[in-house]
Amino acid sequence: MPNSSASDATQTPRFVSIGECMIEMAPASIDGEYKLGFAGDTFNTAWYIKALSPSAQSRFVSRVGNDVVSDRMLAMMEGSGIDSSHILRSKERSLGLYMISLKNGERSFSYWRDSSAARQLADDRETLKAAIDDGDVIYFSGITMAILDTVGRDTLLDVVRDARAAGKTTVFDSNLRPRLWASNTEMTEAVMRAASACDIVLPSFDDEQDHFGDADITATRERYLSAGATTVIVKNGEGDVHYTHDGKTGMVTPPAATSVVDTTSAGDSFNAGFLVGITKHGIAADAILQASAVARHCISQKGALVPLPADMVLD
Incomplete structure (x- = not known):
């Protein structure tokens, strides 16, 4: 991995994910009923990192409220082995909430997050x-950027740039969500600023084409390389994954999914599989195949956080 002591095979990498974890209302097995959980894009990746590599440190950085539901969230994180020691409490705010609606395996979301404490995560x-x-791999997303105000975004990127300069591996998933931004221009400019601070960028081609107007998947990859990333993995739904890593460019064709129940955490679980894989053996194609296997398993069941089979655990 670029710029990271995590590439030393004798050292267990320390992952730090930054963002928002929310209350999740997901469809239950009985039609019309919902179950309460906790999830959010960067937290989902932190959870899957720990599930894939129990020996790794997986820390989540955010803010939560000072109420009972925030207590339940922190207890869930700690029970999953996630380091929550740097999650601060807010007296005025609580947790955001989202509800998942499913149709033929594809999901849509309804959000209530205006008073989310995570919006303050970069205030200091x-x-x-x-x-x-003390992290080796620092990970955040376009959603992390979107929930912050202008000052918070500047603070986050300043800290990430310093981390990269200090030899840490910085990672960004563009995770384009236009409803969280005032305009497409604001979103795309902020995303490219974030990408310029990172070693690894993990975009999804369909969203990039929609919002950046990329002519093809190569254009997506080259845009992020031009921004300063050294590793770019372009996710492509069920299609070929294109990548550049360690100066080499290639393409991986993952096996097709046999069952699609819920795609809520497809990209988040893929990111975890790739980051764990690339830190363990440094081969991009192998890490992509592993990441795709994790994502296929994830989308075969309901909910953002799906237990992994024993043969998928890498420790």
Whole structure:
């Protein structure tokens, strides 16, 4: 991996994911009923990292409320082995909430997140810096950027740039969600600023084509390489995954999914599979195949966080 002591095979990598974890209302097995859980894009990746590699440290950095539901979220994180020691409490705010609706395996979301405490996660630069100082791999997303105000975005990117300069591997999933932004221009400009601070970028081609107007998947990859990333993995639904890593460019054709029940966490679980794989053996094609296997398993069941079979655990 670029710029990271995590590439030392004798060291267990320390992953730090930054973002928002929300209350999730997901469809239950009985039609019309829902079950309560906790999920969010960067948290989902942190959870799958720990599930794939129990020996790895997987820390989540955010803010939550000072209420009972926030207590339940933190207890769930700790029970899953996630390091929540750098999650601060807010007296005025609580957790955001989203509800999943499913149709033929594809999901749509309804959100209630205006008063989410996670919007304050970058309010204090030194606190944020301390949360990632002992990490090897620092991961955040376009959604992390979107929930912050302008000052918070600048603070986050300043801390991430310093982390990269200090030799940490910085990772970004563009995760384009136009409803969270004032305009497409604001979103795309912020995403490219974030990408310029990172070693690894993990975009999804369909969203990139829609919002950046990329002519093809090569254009997506080259745009992020031009921004300063050294590794770009372009996810492509059920199609070929295109990549550049360690100066080499290639393409991987994953096996097709045999069952699609819920695609809620497809990209998040893929990212975890790739990051764990690339830190363990450094071969991009193998890491992509592993990531695709994790995502296929994830989308075969309902919910964002799906237990993994024993043969998928890498430790």
